[in-house]
Amino acid sequence: MQNDKERIQIIWFRKDLRLSDNDLLQAAMQKKLPCVAVFYWPSHWLETNTLGLSKMGGHRKRFLAESLACLRTQLETYNIPLLVTDAPEDLSSTLAAKYVVENLWYHEDTTFEEAQEAQQVLSFWTNETKIWPLSRKGLFLKADCDRLIKKQEFSFSAFRKKVEKYLAVRATDHCPLTVQEPLNLEGLNGVLREEEFLETTSTIPDDTAFPFRGGELSALDRLHGYFFENHHVKSYKQTRNGLLGTEYSTKFSPWLAFGNISAATIVETLKKYEREYGANESTYWVYFELLWREYFKVLAEKNGTTFFxxxxxxxxxxxxxxxxxxxxxxxxxxxxxxxxxxxxxxxxxxxxxxxxxxxxxxxxxxxxxxxxxxxxxxxxxxxxxxxxxxxxxxxxxxxxxxxxxxxxxxxxxxxxxxxxxxxxxxxxxxxx
Ligand SMILES: Cc1cc2nc3c(=O)[nH]c(=O)nc-3n(C[C@H](O)[C@H](O)[C@H](O)COP(=O)(O)OP(=O)(O)OC[C@H]3O[C@@H](n4cnc5c(N)ncnc54)[C@H](O)[C@@H]3O)c2cc1C
Missing domain, CATH: 1.10.579.10 (DNA Cyclobutane Dipyrimidine Photolyase, subunit A, domain 3)
Incomplete structure (x- = not known):
């Protein structure tokens, strides 16, 4: 019976909600099997703790829902469905009843809660499915970074000096996606509780300094606008401490947080800008700030729970x-x-x-x-x-x-x- 079932593979999206510079897609494409994209939202994200706080408030949930809607539209071009659910167990058993799920691709996340979440989700897949954890794709290749940063504890300036001297920002991955035959996903509706998550009552607030939508396409628009249309990047160092309006800083952070864009793509575009329009202290400073982001990631990866x-x-x-x-x-x-x-x-x-x-x-x-x-x-x-x-x-x-x-x-x-x-x-x- 098993052999009659169609073979497929899963791409588990986490904080990498984009098509470009995404090695999960690249790796999956090489296997030449139809793909199903999955996003899990653990229901505890929305629960309130004793301080009256939840993991994810309405603003961030809206931005995430927009990011997923954008990703879904982008994937539909290739007939890759995006399934959003809070029930990983039900989803894996329903998919396994219908298909032979050969591979599951995902990005590892080493922080405590994120690692626990992965362990739980992955426990629902049987040995039939080969699990492929890929390491986080930062500004630098992980192997180069590990070779260079041997100490467990290191300051930002030590990190910056070393990477600036010895490492180049990695090249971005450009993988042509292929259009697959549409998959029959009948019977899955019962396990997808996506409306509950994707429907959001929150709208973009008036007068916000961040009036942008989630998703790769808005991220790329902003990148292009901030650099090539408005050239605000040329005066970033003078404006970055601003408080009002959209233009005092890049505003890249929400898209970076959900992986709507990669830091390497931003730096690649920055270098292109510098080649065309010249580099100055401000263009360098955008890179400098992205190094702070990278620093905290590498430091957290090496220090586990100390961070919390x-x-x-x-x-x-x-x-x-x-x-x-x-x-x-x-x-x-x-x-x-x-x-x-x-x-x-x-x-x-x-x-x-x-x-x-x-x-x-x-x-x-x-x-x-x-x-x-x-x-x-x-x-x-x-x-x-x-x-x-x-x-x-x-x-x-x-x-x-x-x-x-x-x-x-x-x-x-x-x-x-x-x-x-x-x-x-x-x-x-x-x-x-
Ligand atoms: C208490 C506190 C909490 C913060 N929490 C977050 C957070 O949850 N998420 C987050 O992305 N940033 C956080 N930051 C860092 C920083 O405030 C934001 O990255 C920045 O304000 C985002 O706006 P921007 O994209 O316009 O930044 P820009 O000034 O345009 O900088 C460009 C990019 O560099 C990176 N960057 C800039 N400053 C920092 C910094 N201090 N640390 C790390 N990366 C930096 C961001 O990725 C940012 O998008 C926090 C800072 C403080 C002081």
Whole structure:
């Protein structure tokens, strides 16, 4: 009986929701078997914990739903269906009853919860299916990076100096996809609870600094616009600490977080821009900031749960005062004694976006002025930010708390920051 069944393979999409520069697709295409794309959303993402927070708030869920809708349309061109479900067990058994599922391709994620999630999902596949874990595709080839960075703990400047001296950003993968014969997916409807996840009541908020949609096509539009149409990249270093509007920074982070675009594609385009229009300090600085992102990823991969622990990379336990849940709630609701902090927190709650300057200030205020637990702040960002990225979020929170590799607490004078970065109070007035 087994042999009568059609042979297929699964591409499990996670934080790689794009077609270009995606080695999962490239690898699967080489096997010349029809593909089914799958996206799992564990239902616990939407559950609330004791702090009243969930893993994924409405803004990020909307952005993810848009990213999946875009991916689905893109895959349909090749007759590759995208199945979205919260029931991996039911999906694997239903597919296995209909097909011989030969291969399953996915990207490994080494952080604790993400690794656990993979273990659970993969446990539902039998030995009949060969599992192909591919390692994360960062800016550099993993083998080169592993060879170069031997230490477990290393500072950003040590990392930057080494990679700038010895490594080139990897080339992007360009794999022509082939159109496959449509698959018969009758009988699967019962196991897909995708409407529940994809339907979202949230719309793009008014007056947000991030009025863009999720998905590879919007990401590529923004990339092209920021570089070649508006040339804002030429003045990025001067504008990057801005607070209002769409153009003060690249706004690439939400698309990077869901893998709608790869950092290597951004750098490839940046190099093209520099060849055509010349390089300057600003064009370099976009690369410099992307190195921060890469740094946190490599550091997290080498240090496991240290990234999430109360005292992080510090061994001597400093005093760890704790603000109450009531104070936490005031911070969340933008009801503290500081107007600048409140404005930033209001922006985040209303739109899912906050500038880098804002993030540094509200994090510092929560940890060092209100004496709060950095992990609560990080968990709130995780729920709200549309660009939530486990490595950049926890890495930056540890950095501000002073329990990262660079152990100096970063305590900002928020009033001074407001008078410098929001001189005429326009930002505070907008989000008061
Ligand atoms: C407390 C705190 C929490 C943060 N949480 C996140 C998060 O969950 N997800 C996230 O992507 N970034 C996070 N950041 C980093 C940074 O604030 C955002 O990456 C940036 O504001 C995104 O806007 P942009 O794309 O316009 O950035 P740009 O200024 O245009 O920078 C270009 C890219 O460089 C990278 N980058 C810039 N600054 C940093 C940084 N400090 N650390 C790591 N990467 C950086 C991002 O990928 C960004 O898209 C956090 C920063 C702080 C202080």
């Amino acid at each position: 622990q109360k005292y992080g990379f510090r061994t001597s336990k400093q005093s760890f005062p704790k603000a109450s849940k009531e104070i936490f709630q005031l911070w969340i609701e933008g009801k503290t004694e500081d107007e600048f902090v409140n404005a930033n927190m209001n922006e985040l709650r209303s739109t899912g976006w906050m500038s880098n300057r804002g993030r540094q200030n509200v994090a510092s205020y929560w940890i060092h002025d209100l004496q709060g637990d950095w992990r609560w702040g990080a968990a709130y960002f995780e729920m709200q930010l549309i660009d939530y990225d486990v490595h950049s979020n926890y890495g930056n929170w540890q950095y501000i708390a002073g329990i990262g590799i660079d152990g100096k607490p970063k305590h900002f004078d928020v009033q001074q920051q407001a008078s410098y970065y929001d001189k005429n109070g326009e930002f505070r007035a907008r989000w008061s």
